[in-house]
Amino acid sequence: MIKFENVIKLYSENITALNRINLHIKPGEFVSIVGQSGTGKTTLVKTMIGDEKIDKGSITIGGWDITDITQSEVPMLRRQIGVIFQDFKLLNKKTLFENVAFAMQVCGGSSKKINTIVPHVMKIVGLQKKMDRYPQEVSGGESQRAAIARALVHRPKILLADEPTGNLDSLNANEIIELLLRINKFGTTVILVTHNREIVNRLKRRVVTIDNGTIISDQAVGRYIL
Amino acid sequence: MILSFARVIKFSFQDIFRNIWLSLVTIIILILALFTVNMILVVKVVGDAAVGAIKDKIDINLFIKPDTSEKDIEILESRIRQISNVKETRYISKEEALILFKDKHQDNPEILQSLTELGQNPLTPTIIITPANLNEFDNLINQLNALDSNIIESKNFTNYESMLEKINSITERVSEAGIFLSTIFVFITLLVVYNSVRVAIYTHRREITIMRLVGASNWFIQMPYLFSSLIYSSIGVIVIMFLYYPFLALLQPYLKAFFVGYNVDLVNYFYSNIFTIFGTQFLVSAIIIMLASLLAVRKYSKS
Numbered sequence A: 001m002i003k004f005e006n007v008i009k010l011y012s013e014n015i016t017a018l019n020r021i022n023l024h025i026k027p028g029e030f031v032s033i034v035g036q037s038g039t040g041k042t043t044l045v046k047t048m049i050g051d052e053k054i055d056k057g058s059i060t061i062g063g064w065d066i067t068d069i070t071q072s073e074v075p076m077l078r079r080q081i082g083v084i085f086q087d088f089k090l091l092n093k094k095t096l097f098e099n100v101a102f103a104m105q106v107c108g109g110s111s112k113k114i115n116t117i118v119p120h121v122m123k124i125v126g127l128q129k130k131m132d133r134y135p136q137e138v139s140g141g142e143s144q145r146a147a148i149a150r151a152l153v154h155r156p157k158i159l160l161a162d163e164p165t166g167n168l169d170s171l172n173a174n175e176i177i178e179l180l181l182r183i184n185k186f187g188t189t190v191i192l193v194t195h196n197r198e199i200v201n202r203l204k205r206r207v208v209t210i211d212n213g214t215i216i217s218d219q220a221v222g223r224y225i226l
Numbered sequence B: 001m002i003l004s005f006a007r008v009i010k011f012s013f014q015d016i017f018r019n020i021w022l023s024l025v026t027i028i029i030l031i032l033a034l035f036t037v038n039m040i041l042v043v044k045v046v047g048d049a050a051v052g053a054i055k056d057k058i059d060i061n062l063f064i065k066p067d068t069s070e071k072d073i074e075i076l077e078s079r080i081r082q083i084s085n086v087k088e089t090r091y092i093s094k095e096e097a098l099i100l101f102k103d104k105h106q107d108n109p110e111i112l113q114s115l116t117e118l119g120q121n122p123l124t125p126t127i128i129i130t131p132a133n134l135n136e137f138d139n140l141i142n143q144l145n146a147l148d149s150n151i152i153e154s155k156n157f158t159n160y161e162s163m164l165e166k167i168n169s170i171t172e173r174v175s176e177a178g179i180f181l182s183t184i185f186v187f188i189t190l191l192v193v194y195n196s197v198r199v200a201i202y203t204h205r206r207e208i209t210i211m212r213l214v215g216a217s218n219w220f221i222q223m224p225y226l227f228s229s230l231i232y233s234s235i236g237v238i239v240i241m242f243l244y245y246p247f248l249a250l251l252q253p254y255l256k257a258f259f260v261g262y263n264v265d266l267v268n269y270f271y272s273n274i275f276t277i278f279g280t281q282f283l284v285s286a287i288i289i290m291l292a293s294l295l296a297v298r299k300y301s302k303s
């Protein structure tokens, strides 16, 4: 599903964000990526969605070599990969429903399609009763769930979560992780970037540890080792 | 596709209303630019009319001695006709001149009174010469001066050429000033549009980030801002149309007073050429504005 081969990413001559990354992720896997601050985890996520170009090596996603992806091809890639972030990235002037619908509107989805898919994904994340609320009227956990719902509207094969629990208390964080596990169970490949030791240790899934832009450990049933 | 287009339009209107003051400033600047451009047109129309009015009046009068026989006059007239730059000649006899004189001064009883007191016709017969080519006016005058005929009493050659030159130079200078002003305004318009689009994109940066994230095409992200500029130019041209006709109507009486007896109808000119004038302005301003916003969009809507 995802294949990094000898990937090198430099931001400048002396900032090497990714240094010879080799990483294979199979369809349906649930992979945690851990590492200290500034080690290149977000950069890894960005290269997967065509947000940053790499300097050496190659990246293949679902059989598509995106190493030299063009600006006009990026939207196609993004529709196949759902992404969520620590800061939710919701629009405050739109209700949760409108926020999720927005993702379909701007990609040319018909109103009919929007009106069937949005309630469906809202139900998956458990927000069917709060669709008409605004982001500031719901909890952080609920905001993140709305962001997840938005990431799901294009039925992505891959869900990238860059520190999705960073702004949440442990209760809400656990709910989000539960949700990600449930989405993974439906067959979506989930990549979870996190700092949270407890979560990683409890997951008992594959853990890739990055330090200084290099993978220093990759365990099938891993623990947080830093 | 139609759906996307409808959404582009919707987003574009949202963009305009979210920065309503900026949108208004943009439109006002555009209107000022269009106003100066139209002023050049007015100056050109008025200048052409003035030149035309003068050209109409450029005749040379040869006054003939009162007692000359008709035959001598005919000979002179045919000699004049043979001069190369003469378009036509017209002979006005003493009697005709009197009728014309009375007609011209019919509102002035004092003059008519003094004419009756004179008891006889004081006017002289005249040959009126219309030149064919105004540029060779001097040459024609020289040739007429060289005519040696003892029946010519006097000649009246007002030098209209210098007057024409004056008018031409005035219109030219006013046009130059207008073009200079217009250039400045067009430049300002470009800057203002560029800036408005930049600000509009800045206000929508969160939306744009999210749009990129969820896979909206570049076309869809950029189109609303280009469409907004199309709306700006439409509004600008429509407003200038509604502003200009009253403005011209206001100007009209002064023109009429200036060009007595000559028809300079600006309102009518603008009416009969409405599609050419404002259609061109719409096209040109739309293209210029789209270009400015395209540059801004390209530069600022990158993730």
Ligand SMILES: Nc1ncnc2c1ncn2[C@@H]1O[C@H](COP(=O)(O)OP(=O)(O)OP(=O)(O)O)[C@@H](O)[C@H]1O
Binding pocket: A011, A012, A015, A016, A017, A035, A036, A037, A038, A039, A040, A041, A042, A043, A044
């Ligand atoms: N746009 C950029 N320009 C230059 N350097 C950058 C840029 N983005 C990131 N970096 C640098 O690249 C390195 C990796 O950054 P990255 O954001 O991938 O780290 P991270 O592992 O996600 O950190 P965190 O856990 O704090 O989110 C850091 O040294 C960072 O300073």
Ligand SMILES: [Mg+2]
Binding pocket: A041, A042, A043, A162
């Ligand atoms: Mg990061």
